[in-house]
Amino acid sequence: MNSSFKLILFFLSIALFVSCGNADDDVNYALNTGDGLGQGQVVDDCLDLGENDLILSIQDQFTKDPGKVSIFFKVSNSDGTPVSGLTADQFTIYEQGRNDDCFNTISTSESNARISPNEQIFSSNTLLILDLSNSVLQSSLEELKTASTSFVNTVMPATTQDSYKMAIYWFDGEDVLHELNPLTSVKSELTEAIASINNDISGDVSTDLYGAVIKSTDIATDLLNESTQGEKIGAASVVIFTDGKDQASRYSKDAAQKKVDTADPNISFFTIGLGSEIDTEALTAIGKTSSEFAANKEELEDTFNKISDLVSERASSFYLFEYCSPKRGGDNNLAIQVQKGSLQGAVQTKFNADGFTGGCE
Template identity: 35%
Template sequence: MLGWGGQAGVVSTSRPLVATSSHTARLHRMVRDMFKMVQTAPQSNLNTLRVLLLAALLGLPLPLASCGDDGGGGGTGESAQPNTSGDGGATTGDNTPTGGDGTSSPSRGCLDFDLLEASAKVPSNITLLFSVKTCDGDPRPGLKADDFTITEDDATISAFESRQTILPRSVGFDLYSIVLLDMSGSIIGSGSIPLVQNAARTFIDQVVVDQRVAIVLFDGRRELETLVDFTDDPQVLYDGIDSLSDYEPVDPSTNLNGAVEAALSMLDREARLSLDKINGGSLILFTDGTDQASRVSDEAILDAIDKTPHTVFAVGLGEEVDPEHLGAIGKDGAEFAATEDIVDAFNRVAERLQAESQKYYVLGYCSPKRAGEHTLALEVEGNRGDLTYDFAADDFGPGCDPTDFTLRDGTSAD
């Protein structure tokens, strides 16, 4: 299960992820990155960088910070195992610019790769499932196949010959979200339902492209009420939202903490059902008040939030909310809005959730190797930071289709 927000998540796989090291490949990458730094560094830093470069060439220890720990490679053949983190290069703290449409354009910076799963299979297919963030922790969406440079044993692989391609995210990742709506007496009595409906529709428009969504309601009851179960069908979600026009709460109290605890359990159950893909869940909470039912204490729910690998966002409406508590629940982002601004608040959360989902990539290519063990490295041109993966090319040959990706249960991604 992926936790894709501000805290590290847990990767759910059908086998353990194993990390080994390749010291020669690591040294080559360090020297390469040092050359890049010397070429672009301010004049005042050149002497220091030259000393570090000489140390790298001599194999001496380097006091060099990186985006992430070097992971080396892992495994061979069909059971080949990926690194769990990429070698990050030098940390710079500079942000990567994005275009007006919200997608990133490749430019010089520092990137942090996280290799989540990989495979090397005959005839010569290499498939990598990974995420990309800036070294400041921001998601890096919008990268295209030709933005990536692939090397095998430090020799660049021709993008034309390898036919490297970005596969649809859905073939390797199962992403899903719960929209948890407060339908207690205060919401109904304030006449805010039409605004909540508009905000929910706008949210669905943005996020259902990449994931499945469930709409779940709570009031003062212990149990949640599932309005719409997980689906990627927008019309089913719209119909559920429309049905709220005549909604009447069963218990006018507010079981806020209990509802969040129960929704996290729903995400846990969904993760256990997703065995053939890497999965990630998100919770988006909407409320206009504080916990009144007192079934779950503030301390208990914040402990659960701290431990969950799921992403959690919160939207607070009006002046009755407790900003400190709600902000702590929304560990990956919290928005507070007056009634008339609720649509904008939901939009901001949707944009953040969408960017988080789009930092995940599935890249396939055809290796030219035909025997032996090798180390590949993947990077974005003009940026420091890469990931590495060791693979065996025994029995490799012609006939590779880079889009031919096999899931863990042996079924085709098509």
């Protein structure tokens, strides 16, 4: 056997090994959190739309007879900042069939283009983790309750939606992450739970911050796995508040940081610190998505609001855009452009219109 043939067999064996690996790895309904266009691609030069100021990252797409095309995507600025609040009239649809040299604009009104509720394919879970150790209970409990209530009111939608849920947990010095309110989509349940917090809730004056980080990450991971069953796409956010350093020394800082750093990329981490006794460096590292610090309890609500705005914007930057296509067969290219003020961005994909007929609504 000559060396060239041996080399070919070697590479064939590697390819076979890779292709026959864990089959579960071939199916992933998680969000595309990396830079770029997700499942989409750069728009053809014939449209001459220019550089993207806004990034449309396609997460999933599908068609439904008699002619509906649905695209699920997130929108962000070029620096990764989420863009929320877009409406259907800010989007332009372009299609290119097999006989078209370039794309043709499709009327958004004639195609019944719309931003649709995305409950059927998207799930966003938020965990609010509160430090209720002795120092908080004795000096800033009322301010924390006000700030936490404001956080819930900002993050949770005005009307109950099954795709947006939140749970609240608290910690002190015990080796337990206490559940204040289980995961729910009902805002009033969360605010009532916060109102029920009193000075007698904790019996341990210490602070098991790193234990709370580890346990909350495990809970977020389980929720993400559960919420992405059945081809559903999901994201989770962990928001941790504390007014001090880890005092329990039950878990190491390195163990907590490793838990955060190796967590599913679809879990976002936020931290909120209060006062002068916090470890800002540790909290910044744990809150790898964003961290905010309040110098005193009077600043606490504003600090919570900064984080709640970020959590809300991230969840609201995912869109399910649907329209009725005039195409009636074959593979067709699709480009979607969004404009917000002077900023624009676009992404291209394709869909199959075999079997499409009139009557799409």
